[in-house]
Amino acid sequence: MKFALYLGCTVPVRNQNYEMSARKICKYFGIELVDIPDFTCCGFPIKSVNQDTALAMSARNLALAEKQGLNIMTLCTACTGTLVEANHLLKHNEQKREEINKILKEENLEYNGTIEVKHFARILYEDIGIKKIKENIKKPLSMLKFAGHPGCHFYKPSEAFAPFDNPENPHSYDELLEATGAKALHYEEEELCCGGAILGVRQDIAYNMAKKKLESVKKVNADALILICPFCDVMYEQNQKAIEKEFEIELKVPVLYYSQILGLALGMDEKELGIKMNRIKPKEMLEKLNNKELNV
Amino acid sequence: MKEVVEMKDLDSNFKNQVMSEPNGQNITKCFSCGTCTASCPVREIDEIFNPRKIIHMVLLGMKETVLKSEFVWLCSTCYACFERCPQDVRITELMNAIKNVAVKEGFIHPAFTAQAELIYNNGRLYDVDDFINKKRNKAELPQIENKPAAIKKIFSKTGLNSLVEGGKA
Structure with missing residues (x-):
């Protein structure tokens, strides 16, 4: 089992105890984690300001994981909601996906809607059991x-x-x-x-x-x-x-x-x-x- | 003194503005049952935030009152109303649509400008410095770095860069 580990903003800066212990648990159960240093904020704080900008921010992270053929594991519940919701929308709304991909093109990225996003605890619940x-x-x-x-x-x-x-x-x-x-x-x-x-x-x-x-x-x-x-x-x-x-x-x-x-x-x-x-x-x-x- | 709503102060186009934002379309489906307000944990603390009232104010066209208010920024995004709304008004997201209009009209709350600036300048909500990486090193965690370039590209594509121009960009 292999996931891209999405840290978000608050975990790596203010909650290292969570990150440390979560990584240990994953190792214990044989879940391989891949760090993607290019990940940025999920977009949650920007939804209030401009939803399409926030969606493009989410899509960018999804695209980075998709490029490596990996599903995403999140640690932050707010990042989870934001990325899961964005993923749901981008998978089901082709027009929106095309629109957002035009923004990502600047970075030579594209999201095709092929990956899943799951919280660490949901992975324990569903995939480890x-x-x-x-x-x-x-x-x-x-x-x-x-x-x-x-x-x-x-x-x-x-x-x-x-x-x-x-x-x-x-x-x-x-x-x-x-x-x-x-x-x-x-x-x-x-x-x-x-x-x-x-x-x-x-x-x-x-x-x-x-x-x-x-x-x-x-x-x-x-x-x-x-x-x-x-x-x-x-x-x-x-x-x-x-x-x-x-x-x-x-x-x-x-x-x-x-x-x-x-x-x-x-x-x-x-x-x-x-x-x-x-x-x-x-x-x-x-x-x-x-x-x-x-x-x- | 009662704050009486006067017809002359209403802007009938306000709801159309909200409806043209993502997740704004379902506002006209609201039949004012109040399930949202009854479910809202913020409203339980302070009645200034009342989703049913906000929706009704938008439908009436009370543009200035809504956009200039502080209450429009007080949704804690718990999604209790979103889940329970019998008319699929998608209230949590509708609040984003209303806030997005407020931003376009120049009424952003300073807390959100500050967050947008941090993200624009650092790629994250925090400026990652040596202190943080030393702490991470001690905890045997990989080093992290600021990643503003990609966010700057996205902001300039969507026009949000003008909002944060005052930053150190």
Whole structure:
């Protein structure tokens, strides 16, 4: 199994712990990753400014992977939504594809609509499979309870992702969480968006959205909030202290990436999963995990 | 004081402008059921963002009020309304169509100009410097570099370069 690894903007600069751990997981399961240094921004921030420019930006990345005959693996959920949606449109609308290819021609690129785009976690779910993940678990996280948040663009807009999960009643991400042996919790604000896209427009609204989710996660006593999107991480982890200050509340909700907890369950050590780089230290969670080992 | 809508302030062509942008076409299918507004997590925090109201304002032709507003920039793109809309108005994308008109009319929100400039100058939302690559090196991750050339070509083809001319390009 081989994919072009699409890093996007936020992962390689602000979330190296995610990138490190995701690469380790891929290596473990024999997924070969090809880095394409010419990849640029997926186009997400430009959709608000000019949709055709954003579409051309997406198409350019798709064309670069297609040129090498590779499907794309994404790490960022927002990049996933943008590239999947662009791919869906370019595959089904020949006129639009021709129009966009005229823009790409400048760089001698062309997109023919022959590749697929999948999030890292979807690849684990569909191409590796829950069964195989479970068979490989060496240290089941059975003493831990997690709140999951894959991010809105993991399966929305569903018309572009089909056939995949039902966004009104999703189950894929919970199954991935539980494959580690942990319990996936249900909580009141499970569906709530992180607010990241409007952080630069109205920080107060974005903070309020993130606060609601974090409080809801805290209420069900989750050991951690588990993400697969670097911009959700910007909201829930990197801004968590600022949110505590703003609202004069205590949250202290550890936030980890799915690749990190899966790595722990596969028997990898904390160092190679970049857990030291997490900003809200998952101290209690790791203690629970390590205590159990001592008792065995 | 009530903000009463006056006929003389309306621009009946506004909806056509929105409809000529990608994903703007379905706006006239809206029957104002309010599923979007009821589903919206932003509206739950601040009623200033109300998708049903925005759609109705466009259909009425309240061009200046909509394009000059801050609320038009407040969609968090969660797609809850997009999924649930019974009339396939494609609201999340329709919001992009309305914002695209705002940009063309010179009403871009500064946060989006800033993002566009970063992408134009670096190829990404961030300027990759030595510090970042040192950190990546320590984490045994491959080096990355800024890639502005391709983005500049795309921006100049679509005319977006004029928006970011003030940048260091």
